[in-house]
Amino acid sequence: MNFAVLQFPASNCDQDAVHVLKNVLGHSARLLWHKENSLGDVDGVLIPGGFSYGDYLRTGAIARFSPIMKAVQLFAENGGMVLGICNGFQILCEAGLLPGALVRNRSLQFCCERVHLKVATTRSGFTRAIPENKLLQIPIAHGDGCYFADESTLGELQKNDQILFQYATPQGMLTDAANPNGSLLNIAGICNKNRNVAGMMPHPERASEGWLGGTDGRLIFESWLQELTGRNKPSAT
Amino acid sequence: MRIDPAITPELVQKHGLTPDEFERIKAILGRSPNYTELGIFSVMWSEHCSYKNTRPLLKGFPTTSDKILVGAGEENAGIIDIGDGLAIAFKIESHNHPSAVEPFQGAATGVGGIIRDIFTMGARPICALNSLRFGELSSPEVRRLFSGVVSGIAHYGNCFGIPTLAGEVYFDKSYEGNPLVNVFCLGVLRHEQIARGAAKGVGNPVFYVGPATGRDGLAGAAFASQDLTEESAEQQRGAVQVGDPFMEKLVMEACLELLATGCVAGIQDMGAAGLTCSTCETAARAGTGIEIDLSKVPQRAPNMTPYEIMLSESQERMLIIVKKGREKEVQTIFDKWDLPWAEVGFVTDTGQMVVKNHGELIVNIPASKLADEAPIYHRTSREPAYLENVRRFTLEKISDTVTPEADLKALLAWHSIASKNWVYRQYDHMVRNGSVVCPGSDSAVVRIKEDSLPLLPDGTFGPRFTEKLIALAVDCNATYVYLDPYEGAKIAVAECARNLACSGAIPLGTTDNLNFGNPHNPEIFYQLKKSVEGLAEGCRAFNAPVTGGNVSLYNQNPNGPIDPTPTVAMVGLIEKWEYVTTQWFKNEGDVIVLLGEVIDSSDPLLGMGGSAYLQRIHGLKTGTPPRLNLDKEKQLHDGLRALIYAGLVMSAHDCSDGGLGVTLAECCISQQIARDTPRLIGATIDLRNSPATRLDALLFGESQSRVVISVNPNKLADAKSEASQRGISFNEIGTVGGDLLTIQSSHRTVTTKLADLHDPWWNAIGRAMN
Amino acid sequence: MKAKITVSPKKAVLDPQGKTVQSALEHMGYTGIRAVHVGKYLEIEIEGDKEIVRQQIDEACRKLLSNPVIEDYQFTLE
Amino acid sequence: MKAKITVSPKKAVLDPQGKTVQSALEHMGYTGIRAVHVGKYLEIEIEGDKEIVRQQIDEACRKLLSNPVIEDYQFTLE
Ligand SMILES: Nc1ncnc2c1ncn2[C@@H]1O[C@H](COP(=O)(O)OP(=O)(O)O)[C@@H](O)[C@H]1O
Numbered sequence A: 001m002n003f004a005v006l007q008f009p010a011s012n013c014d015q016d017a018v019h020v021l022k023n024v025l026g027h028s029a030r031l032l033w034h035k036e037n038s039l040g041d042v043d044g045v046l047i048p049g050g051f052s053y054g055d056y057l058r059t060g061a062i063a064r065f066s067p068i069m070k071a072v073q074l075f076a077e078n079g080g081m082v083l084g085i086c087n088g089f090q091i092l093c094e095a096g097l098l099p100g101a102l103v104r105n106r107s108l109q110f111c112c113e114r115v116h117l118k119v120a121t122t123r124s125g126f127t128r129a130i131p132e133n134k135l136l137q138i139p140i141a142h143g144d145g146c147y148f149a150d151e152s153t154l155g156e157l158q159k160n161d162q163i164l165f166q167y168a169t170p171q172g173m174l175t176d177a178a179n180p181n182g183s184l185l186n187i188a189g190i191c192n193k194n195r196n197v198a199g200m201m202p203h204p205e206r207a208s209e210g211w212l213g214g215t216d217g218r219l220i221f222e223s224w225l226q227e228l229t230g231r232n233k234p235s236a237t
Numbered sequence B: 001m002r003i004d005p006a007i008t009p010e011l012v013q014k015h016g017l018t019p020d021e022f023e024r025i026k027a028i029l030g031r032s033p034n035y036t037e038l039g040i041f042s043v044m045w046s047e048h049c050s051y052k053n054t055r056p057l058l059k060g061f062p063t064t065s066d067k068i069l070v071g072a073g074e075e076n077a078g079i080i081d082i083g084d085g086l087a088i089a090f091k092i093e094s095h096n097h098p099s100a101v102e103p104f105q106g107a108a109t110g111v112g113g114i115i116r117d118i119f120t121m122g123a124r125p126i127c128a129l130n131s132l133r134f135g136e137l138s139s140p141e142v143r144r145l146f147s148g149v150v151s152g153i154a155h156y157g158n159c160f161g162i163p164t165l166a167g168e169v170y171f172d173k174s175y176e177g178n179p180l181v182n183v184f185c186l187g188v189l190r191h192e193q194i195a196r197g198a199a200k201g202v203g204n205p206v207f208y209v210g211p212a213t214g215r216d217g218l219a220g221a222a223f224a225s226q227d228l229t230e231e232s233a234e235q236q237r238g239a240v241q242v243g244d245p246f247m248e249k250l251v252m253e254a255c256l257e258l259l260a261t262g263c264v265a266g267i268q269d270m271g272a273a274g275l276t277c278s279t280c281e282t283a284a285r286a287g288t289g290i291e292i293d294l295s296k297v298p299q300r301a302p303n304m305t306p307y308e309i310m311l312s313e314s315q316e317r318m319l320i321i322v323k324k325g326r327e328k329e330v331q332t333i334f335d336k337w338d339l340p341w342a343e344v345g346f347v348t349d350t351g352q353m354v355v356k357n358h359g360e361l362i363v364n365i366p367a368s369k370l371a372d373e374a375p376i377y378h379r380t381s382r383e384p385a386y387l388e389n390v391r392r393f394t395l396e397k398i399s400d401t402v403t404p405e406a407d408l409k410a411l412l413a414w415h416s417i418a419s420k421n422w423v424y425r426q427y428d429h430m431v432r433n434g435s436v437v438c439p440g441s442d443s444a445v446v447r448i449k450e451d452s453l454p455l456l457p458d459g460t461f462g463p464r465f466t467e468k469l470i471a472l473a474v475d476c477n478a479t480y481v482y483l484d485p486y487e488g489a490k491i492a493v494a495e496c497a498r499n500l501a502c503s504g505a506i507p508l509g510t511t512d513n514l515n516f517g518n519p520h521n522p523e524i525f526y527q528l529k530k531s532v533e534g535l536a537e538g539c540r541a542f543n544a545p546v547t548g549g550n551v552s553l554y555n556q557n558p559n560g561p562i563d564p565t566p567t568v569a570m571v572g573l574i575e576k577w578e579y580v581t582t583q584w585f586k587n588e589g590d591v592i593v594l595l596g597e598v599i600d601s602s603d604p605l606l607g608m609g610g611s612a613y614l615q616r617i618h619g620l621k622t623g624t625p626p627r628l629n630l631d632k633e634k635q636l637h638d639g640l641r642a643l644i645y646a647g648l649v650m651s652a653h654d655c656s657d658g659g660l661g662v663t664l665a666e667c668c669i670s671q672q673i674a675r676d677t678p679r680l681i682g683a684t685i686d687l688r689n690s691p692a693t694r695l696d697a698l699l700f701g702e703s704q705s706r707v708v709i710s711v712n713p714n715k716l717a718d719a720k721s722e723a724s725q726r727g728i729s730f731n732e733i734g735t736v737g738g739d740l741l742t743i744q745s746s747h748r749t750v751t752t753k754l755a756d757l758h759d760p761w762w763n764a765i766g767r768a769m770n
Numbered sequence C, D: 001m002k003a004k005i006t007v008s009p010k011k012a013v014l015d016p017q018g019k020t021v022q023s024a025l026e027h028m029g030y031t032g033i034r035a036v037h038v039g040k041y042l043e044i045e046i047e048g049d050k051e052i053v054r055q056q057i058d059e060a061c062r063k064l065l066s067n068p069v070i071e072d073y074q075f076t077l078e
């Protein structure tokens, strides 16, 4: 598969995403500068973590106006699969490709640690390869990861089975103590209604090699690859 | 037009220059300096830039090895070969005074500064460390400084995208009002990618890159508060430097991209003393001259004077000397990254640093005399009076413990020993996908993979290589240094090297940060001198030459000087993945072995002098600290590495603050799997055969040259024979397993539940901060 | 001209900063505090026809300077 | 009563956030922008004697709500 990993000014997990897609999973992945207007020939788009535009004003707020985001919008409308990780999730929300917003952690502190994630649904192209009831261990690293949406949006998310991941205790309970940032419903990741665009605060690319303390993150990329296999390429401008 | 103030003796004095120094300046120039020139001399001849008080001492450091590619003092940072054509650049730097004034921005700009020092060398920065000292957390002001500094480091490092992978934090009254913020950065590059801070090639244009210059940082020691302008008083004083990590990330990416094109003749960051330092040093290094015109320098504030522009410390700026005819490539790259740039001057053959403003000559100084011929002072030293009292301390003055369980918990909760997770959780310590061992073990370990490197001219990372593993640690027990500067400094080096050995690494090099009080005080100068001797001795012993460092003097508060704090950061190489070792116990049934002696019986204080135990339990900061035999220590490290290489070691943790008791507890409780998921694993220890006369010394004495390892029982015989061949003492002291830590001794049995140890240790700092 | 823009968190959005400031103020001994909200303040110096500028600022607020999911904005032009 | 407080970076101090927002606005096509400054906005709902509250808010601004080293504040009471 061919992946484009978007590169905004001060994206800083861009190279990490390329590394995992390319060197760990053996697919082709290249960095795509935000000033480009076209995605070229790609099967999937990954918006990586980082501090695009220094996180100034609001996380993801400025990046979403970059030229490349128009192409991403179109790609997504045509069914193309887009995954936003951390800052990528924030950008997707700002761009309106995902509902809700990510606000300051309730501790008001940046938080970097491994967390437990309950997989709320395997009915998505980003979670389908995850064994039923498996609790994932994946690191988070963010200062603005508190997921917020109004009541009706939350209701929609639940009704449509759009919640992908939720912060959980080691036993899989969705408690307040397990919630590192105050996210509503302990939400760590969601997808859109069409299930082709997803965002998550945890960093699966940091949990894809055993030496770095776990490989649970790989299941997410493997789900994506499974989903892409046997799909037609969406038209990309 | 503004009129420069007259050069009076008072003005010279306000610039921190002595009458003798002023005479020297006049001799160099053959005339009296003007106001801007005076400012330039004052910053270049400050301790920060010239090391005028410490240079003779620093000569004692070992600075060579067959692996050193760029040595101490040559450039912005030293560079060491790590094989396969790869190299690492690293350095530590202090930002103590700025952090005292504005903790968040002071610490943030400290991180920014050290990162620039590294990518200036052509290296891609891949990890950062920090070493911090504060007063005690019971004070709200200290809490404000502590949380400000930590979030400043987090803000800059996280946004820039560098993992802050290790560090240390100590709390002691002596740092109240004068916190220490030392930050370290390490970068990676190929040998042929080394860049130089030299203004080579007469006629080459000089570029300024980065944000516009403002009146930032002018409040430094060198600034004289004259009525210079009509601007507000606040603007005259100069503004606190504000860091912009976003800008720095772009500047770095652009600079690395630019260096790959081969159109750069020389490059230097504008750190302390900004344009002044970068222009005269690059010219001095190349033996050339340099001429710039200030009217071309981007300026943020209106009506800036030449003096202000030359002395400004605005952040995230670089000076780049470009090969003539290739200016276009520079412009293309900086435009791509939306970075401000300007061509401000050119390289000359006159040896002079010439500064003009709209064509008018403002500054004309021989560059090399300014950069390299600062005065040197041999200060007098005198043994501090307090040391006599220290030596008089004996153990008879305190009675042995009858509450060892409570003492152990108290020590684990003592803020200098307690887990620093409240700190390092705020740092992104995993970005760049290289963090093999994260904060929480003796050393951090980072892997070097292809994308750790700057790109080559062809846009690739170059030939493949096997991933490399670098271990890092930073240490200094300043209490020891206070109580015995020479021995304490030696111990700082030894502890650092021991931390590396515990992780399976062999030392490559050292960088140090000398944080001391006022060197004009002979007692302080004594601390400085003896510490440097101790560091030098230690670095020699472990074959870890000093590749660079930093000096920060005048660290005092109204109550007196800080404890002498020669912070040591050491970098090592782990040759194979299998050698990577962490400090926590792994498996039930493994045998616990103490490498080294249970207690140093030749020490009359049994390792209790200066110990955490004396400080925390008895409120005493005294006693001669433990002795350290470097030969024995080196033998221990070599032996430990041999055991690790032979695959015989499951865990290794060095015995330091808090002694054997704290070390064992940490082996049981320090593995953190995920949020709220520590892995607790117990141990049963039998010290009944040990010779100790006192229980407190047995549990909490800090005798040196000791490491606790765990060994699979099937490999015990092999381990024992390897150890005996290596001449290191090998004491089986217990077994891993259960949910208690039990320590039997001839005095009594000490038993604690692991959860009761973990909670105070893990949460002490967080609780103090809430 | 100067546009002075305030952006505040919507009432339904968790405002931990407001909460923290409130309890810090209470710790400092201030009484009678009912609520604290923390938002953003922007000042934009801009030239142009006042009515056009007004429209532009309003648009910029909607598109970039605030996020309608979580924030409300207000501005004045001087 | 409501105290409306704005906290802005001092003029002499670098305001990277303001700079970044300014260039974002320019990229989006807005013209005529001379400068952008980004600061904080606080609303405090508080009961008490107006004069006393004014003093309290002023003190709180100096001690807690702004960082006098790099920021200026202003407030109104309504
Ligand atoms: N300021 C800090 N930043 C990052 N990591 C830290 C910091 N302080 C301590 N740590 C980490 O916590 C662990 C324990 O530190 P320390 O108590 O100094 O250990 P030791 O006694 O072995 O030197 C180490 O892994 C260290 O890197």
Ligand SMILES: [Mg+2]
Pocket: B168, B474, B475, B476
């Ligand atoms: Mg230490």
